[in-house]
Amino acid sequence: MEYKSFIADIEQSIIDHWGRPALSDYKSGPITFSQVGERIARLHILFEHCGIKEGDHIALCGRNCAAWAISYFAVLSYGAVAVPLLHEFKAQQVEHLVNHSDCKLVMLGDVVWEGVDADNLPDIHAVVVMQGFQLVYCKDDKYQQAFDNLTKLFKKKYPQGFSAKNVKYRREKPEDLALINYTSGTTSASKGVMVPYKALMGNQIFADRVITNLNEYSNSICMLPMAHMYGMSFELITEFRRGTHIHFLSRVPSPKIVAQALSEVKPDIIISVPLIIEKIYKTKLKPILDKRLTKTLLRTPYIDKMLLSRIQKELHTAFGENFYEVIIGGAAINQEVEAFLKKVGFRYTIGYGMTECAPIICYADWKDTKLYSCGKAVDELEIKIDSPDPSNIPGEVLVKGDNVMLGYYKNEEETAKVIKDGWLHTGDLAVMDADGYIYIKGRIKNMILSANGQNIYPEEIEDKLNSMEYVNEALVIEKEGKITALVNLDLEKLDRDKVDRNSYNEILEQIRKDTNAELPAYEQISQIFIQVEEFEKTPKRSIKRYMYTHRNNS
DSSP states (O other), X not given: OOOOOXXXXXXHHHHHTTTSEEEEETTSOOEEHHHHHHHHHHHHHHHHHTTOOTTOEEEEESSSOHHHHHHHHHHHHHTOEEEEEOTTSOHHHHHHHHHHTTEEEEEEOHHHHHHOOXXXXXXXXXXXXXXXXXXXXXXXXXXXXXXXXXXHHHHHHOTTOOOGGGOOOOOOOTTXXXXXXXXXXSXXXXXXXXXXXXXXXXXXXXXXXXXXXXXXXXXXXXXXXXXXXXHIIIIIIHHHHHTOEEEEOOSOXXXXXXXXXXXXXXXXXXXXXXHHHHHXXXXXXXXXXXXXXXXXXXXXXXXXXHHHXXXXXXXXXXXXXXXXXXXXXXSOOOHHHHHHHHHHTOOXXXXXXXXXXXXXXXXXXXXXXXXXXXXXXXXXXXXXXXXXXXXXXXXXXXXXXXXXXXXXXXXXXXXXXXXXXXXXXXXXXXXXXXXXXXXXXXXXXXXXXXTTSOEEOHHHHHHHHHTSTTEXXXXXXXXXXXXXXXXXXXXHHHHHTTOOGGGHHHHXXXXXXXXXXXXXXXXXXXXXXXXXXXXXXXXXXXXOTHHHHTOOOO
């Protein structure tokens, strides 16, 4: 199949949607595609006068905003390699990754810039703050002069004014490196995933095939970090290519802000992580469902269907009504929550992917999704389960195809561990049914081998724990040969229910017993402890498991 140019698509979208709204920071006026094109042109002039060449690396680190998106497209269309860094990284980690990735230029959000020390970035030429595209640091006067004269240089290059005919970008080759995306690190330190253009484009070809309702009259909300491949691919790139108006939630997407934005923007598609859905379920729906009257009504013929239909309607209204489906990915969703969504007929689907595949691996339309499955392999990838009996015995998920990364930046040893004979070893354990649907069991690194040789997947036990009353979040580890649970309690709910703090240990023990009642004998939790502080998280809100695996608890 002939390769379709990613850069050509970005160029054509700017030209085709010239006067249409492209990007908006939530509650701010829109930036049109023509304005995006002009700002990209200005950045290209600045890059040129800063001595940036094709193939040079430019870091991007800041909260989601229109300026981040413009910076990203400017870097790629110039021919440089983008290095998106999650803005939640600590300043020291940002500095380390900028140095590790050999960046020549850094484009930061204003808050990130406040914490970074430029003296710790010996190889960069300059720092640009995205808000207003201000040059805030440079090592040579020529960069400052170029910035000060940018308007003059722009007018000189475009004496007749900037128009759609001036939007002409270079063309990439499929194997060219597009970006280095650092993983958020749930089990180890961050690794720089080298994503080629063919992987970016493979994900967009997939999106063109399955997301058919987006056009220049559509609206979308960008809630997930754009520095993470899931948000970047399906909340930014897909929409920009279609001419869709993207609204960025530049603040932390709390349930209140998300609910307000959904009702106002009414997006045509919603990309989400489980945390957002689970919070809505736990705070809004579960208290109603746990009431005695509700339970009685749900057991009453005819009335149960009417009640479920009403809940479905309320849920769809809460998500803005216009959406075709909610695509949930980035982590496993709680099974109780998913079962409820399925029961009420909510338009959701669970996808599966990883940064190393930019990111999509599995998907199924909401009409075809199966309970607790993450869909089937996308057409762009070949997938197999490394197991003697893939339908019944979990094995590692192996994938091959254009979406797979080139490797880890400056880390041949780790690359060799995961790419063998052309197959990417995902580190995820799963089974596959007769129809090709994948059911993820957990990570190989997290699996616990019991004394009698049984494989125990802590994620499955955690899912049960997280459904228990008063559990905010749980982590299951092996300690001295015993299955041990660490539980962060929902203190707000305990206070609302006026539970005495001296009773917390009794509640904890009841949680252990109730969870064990749902588990086979070999998965029984032997001991349970309170995790007082919230678990340390990655920027995509997954628990940093490695921090607790060998920690002593009492």
